[in-house]
Amino acid sequence: EPEVTQTPSHQVTQMGQEVILRCVPISNHLYFYWYRQILGQKVEFLVSFYNNEISEKSEIFDDQFSVERPDGSNFTLKIRSTKLEDSAMYFCASSESRDTNYGYTFGSGTRLTVV
Amino acid sequence: AQKITQTQPGMFVQEKEAVTLDCTYDTSDQSYGLFWYKQPSSGEMIFLIYQGSYDEQNATEGRYSLNFQKARKSANLVISASQLGDSAMYFCAMREMEYGNKLVFGAGTILRVKS
Secondary structure, eight states: OOOOOOOOSEEEETOOOOOOEEEOOOOOOOOEEEEEEOOOEEEEEEEEEEEEEEEETTTTTTTEEEEEEESSSSSEEEOOOOOOOOOEEEEEEESSTOOOOOOOOEOOOOOEEOO | OOEEOOSEEEEEEESSSSSEEEEEOOOSSSSSEEEEEEEEEOOOOOEEEEETTOOOOOOOEEEEEEEEEEETTEEEOOOOSOOOOGOOOEEEEEEGGGTOOOOEOOOOEEEEOOO
């Protein structure tokens, strides 16, 4: 079954450093998303991406964050100048269409720890 | 106001019994979709079941069924014949068609299946 692949599975970074989280969505999917889950808390929407541009973003997704689709397969989330409170699980997801009835396929997540 | 409310932080169920996980939602949108996801201790998000606001029948997927009561704005997940592998966190989520295609998640319910 097709899956969304995220790398790395774990990342530890020093406060103030930049990190890039990588995702390979399902190949025929057109919509891509990033979500965040702070430990023990709910999953929060960060950003959606379609047709090579951001289609929607939350208030969490400020200038510290950026997304990119550098080639035909990868979808990345860059976090600049990381803070302790950026420590969380970051999920990439993709969907075939906007109105899918089958949910969004999530990757296994990248656990980011900022020290 | 919370868009998605899951009032049960934790639930226990005996193996082979059925269990209902509660979810209520708040929206003024006429067109929306409701999703349930399972998150085992390994962290990945697994799509379980979907219910569209215009669907007249309750959704079912194997041992999972969704008790959709539109007037009460509730979308409870019913798991029949619980198995030890069902122990996990369960999230209810909603997509409102008028507000893009992001998912809004509830706080989750931890389910523990006892042998």
